[in-house]
Amino acid sequence: xxxxxxxxxxxxxxxxxxxxxxxxxxxxxxxxxxxxxxxxxxxxxxxxxxxxxxxxxxxxxxxxxxxxxxxxxxxxxxxxxxxxxxxxxxxxxxxxxxxxxxxxxxxxxxxxxxxxxxxxxxxxxxxxxxxxxxxxxxxxxxxxxxxxxxxxxxxxxxxxxxxxxxxxxxxxxxxxxxxxxxxxxxxxxxxxxxxxxxxxxxxxxxxxxxxxxxxxxxxxxxxxxxxxxxxxxxxxxxxxxxxxxxxxxxxxxxxxxxxxxxxxxxxxxxxxxxxxxxxx
Amino acid sequence: xxxxxxxxxxxxxxxxxxxxxxxxxxxxxxxxxxxxxxxxxxxxxxxxxxxxxxxxxxxxxxxxxxxxxxxxxxxxxxxxxxxxxxxxxxxxxxxxxxxxxxxxxxxxxxxxxxxxxxxxxxxxxxxxxxxxxxxxxxxxxxxxxxxxxxxxxxxxxxxxxxxxxxxxxxxxxxxxxxxxxxxxxxxxxxxxxxxxxxxxxxxxxxxxxxxxxxxxxxxxxxxxxxxxxxxxxxxxxxxxxxxxxxxxxxxxxxxxxxxxxxxxxxxxxxxxxxxxxxxx
Numbered sequence: 001x002x003x004x005x006x007x008x009x010x011x012x013x014x015x016x017x018x019x020x021x022x023x024x025x026x027x028x029x030x031x032x033x034x035x036x037x038x039x040x041x042x043x044x045x046x047x048x049x050x051x052x053x054x055x056x057x058x059x060x061x062x063x064x065x066x067x068x069x070x071x072x073x074x075x076x077x078x079x080x081x082x083x084x085x086x087x088x089x090x091x092x093x094x095x096x097x098x099x100x101x102x103x104x105x106x107x108x109x110x111x112x113x114x115x116x117x118x119x120x121x122x123x124x125x126x127x128x129x130x131x132x133x134x135x136x137x138x139x140x141x142x143x144x145x146x147x148x149x150x151x152x153x154x155x156x157x158x159x160x161x162x163x164x165x166x167x168x169x170x171x172x173x174x175x176x177x178x179x180x181x182x183x184x185x186x187x188x189x190x191x192x193x194x195x196x197x198x199x200x201x202x203x204x205x206x207x208x209x210x211x212x213x214x215x216x217x218x219x220x221x222x223x224x225x226x227x228x229x230x231x232x233x234x235x236x237x238x239x240x241x242x243x244x245x246x247x248x249x250x251x252x253x254x255x256x257x258x259x260x261x262x263x264x265x266x267x268x269x270x271x272x273x274x275x276x277x278x279x280x
Numbered sequence: 281x282x283x284x285x286x287x288x289x290x291x292x293x294x295x296x297x298x299x300x301x302x303x304x305x306x307x308x309x310x311x312x313x314x315x316x317x318x319x320x321x322x323x324x325x326x327x328x329x330x331x332x333x334x335x336x337x338x339x340x341x342x343x344x345x346x347x348x349x350x351x352x353x354x355x356x357x358x359x360x361x362x363x364x365x366x367x368x369x370x371x372x373x374x375x376x377x378x379x380x381x382x383x384x385x386x387x388x389x390x391x392x393x394x395x396x397x398x399x400x401x402x403x404x405x406x407x408x409x410x411x412x413x414x415x416x417x418x419x420x421x422x423x424x425x426x427x428x429x430x431x432x433x434x435x436x437x438x439x440x441x442x443x444x445x446x447x448x449x450x451x452x453x454x455x456x457x458x459x460x461x462x463x464x465x466x467x468x469x470x471x472x473x474x475x476x477x478x479x480x481x482x483x484x485x486x487x488x489x490x491x492x493x494x495x496x497x498x499x500x501x502x503x504x505x506x507x508x509x510x511x512x513x514x515x516x517x518x519x520x521x522x523x524x525x526x527x528x529x530x531x532x533x534x535x536x537x538x539x540x541x542x543x544x545x546x547x548x549x550x551x552x553x554x555x556x557x558x559x560x
Binding site: 069181182240244247248251252261267271274275276277278279280 | 349461462520524527528531532541547551554555556557558559560
């Protein structure tokens with residue numbers, strides 16, 4: 001059995017390697033459509049406070065022909081949880097120490113036919129350890145065929161690992177990405193899981209890797225299918241209004257945003273997800 | 281001494297009459313610059329739930345030559361406070377009943393030289409009653425002369441009523457309109473007051489009226505001075521980024537937004553303040 005330190009190292013390495021792969025593929029898509037050499041710009045940040053340390057890298061590509069704004073963050077931080085916060089976290093009975101590493105991505109597109117994409121996975125260790133993550137898509141123009149394709153891909157990937165995963169992880173996603181003040185779902189849903197530890201680390205890691213890889217497959221597929229579709233000014237306005245709801249969700253309800261702000265996280269990393277342009 | 285019912289009636293009438301005056305004057309400004317007959321559109325809403333009733337009117341003008349979006353709400357609602365909420369409200373020891381009426385306004389301009397403007401005043405009654413309100417301005421291009429003019433006008437108005445008001449009400453405003461996650465003030469400040477009851481209702485009402493009238497005076501003055509100034513694309517981008525911080529404040533911290541959403545308020549009225557376009 002692997003030591004916890006080796007597990008941390010392998011998880012971190014994977015998130016970085018996935019980040020590189022995604023950024024490469026997205027830059028290739030930009031090159032394909034416009035022959036431009038538009039690249040992600042990378043910003044590193046470090047955190048060294050009394051209660052936590054570590055850092056991360058923010059990769060952002062703006063004003064592409066396909067991507068209006070896409071951000072991919074990786075981070076590795078450690079520290080001790082606040083008294084109030086630790087009550088909610090498994091494995092903190094004897095020590096409030098934690099370690100966390102992950103990747104998160106949000107993409108907003110020029111073409112309103114392409115849904116906004118959100119994906120993240122993470123590995124967290126206290127005296128216990130677990131994986132979490134998932135993805136969801138937010139179209140502004142409904143597309144039943146795309147929704148079916150998206151959920152089929154997710155189900156196929158989940159089923160490879162556990163026949164119960166898709167149903168449970170889809171339900172988590174539906175419950176979480178919901179705007180109560182508007183009584184509406186954020187988008188077409190997806191899958192989300194947390195506290196995943198089946199006592200088989202290799203297996204859980206493999207699932208988390210597959211979730212990352214199927215995200216990349218789905219993203220490329222949806223983008224390539226739609227990037228050349230025409231759109232109207234009216235559809236672009238609809239997209240900006242839909243993005244306003246994205247902002248509402250992220251600022252009013254998202255646990256990650258709240259946690260980040262409450263613990264003095266990196267503002268640029270936390271707000272990486274916010275759209276390049278939104279309209280109320 | 282006036283009965284509480286008469287006080288409520290007079291306050292409500294004032295908010296409505298001020299709303300009419302402001303909308304008239306703003307429409308006149310639009311006509312002056314472009315000879316267009318662009319008008320506010322009015323939406324009425326009603327609320328009739330177990331715990332509260334009443335309603336209001338949302339007046340919005342969009343896509344003017346001067347105003348990119350300006351919303352002016354008036355409302356009159358009554359009901360009973362939730363157990364948790366009433367603890368924070370004076371005069372609710374024996375009964376959780378409340379009555380509230382007010383006017384609120386947020387204006388976002390085409391020209392990035394004109395600051396975003398925010399103003400509101402209200403009269404609230406439980407077994408006690410009080411006035412509250414104020415205004416603040418948020419420039420995206422700093423203008424020391426304008427800031428000085430703005431605060432001078434406020435001080436002069438405050439001083440007519442009580443020599444201590446300006447200092448206290450300015451401090452309230454500075455403390456409230458602050459973005460802790462960015463460690464920055466929202467804008468140039470202004471004045472805000474709450475729970476104002478000096479045992480002289482006429483006097484407090486007069487102050488609240490004067491705050492409304494000086495807002496209109498200041499708004500007209502700033503707009504007329506700047507509406508013909510040229511601006512660059514770069515300044516417009518800066519404005520959209522500054523507006524993003526306006527959204528962050530209103531969704532992450534504003535008490536009015538939180539209260540409105542938690543009590544099932546009218547979404548369009550609550551989000552009237554959000555900008556027509558913002559950029560992250």
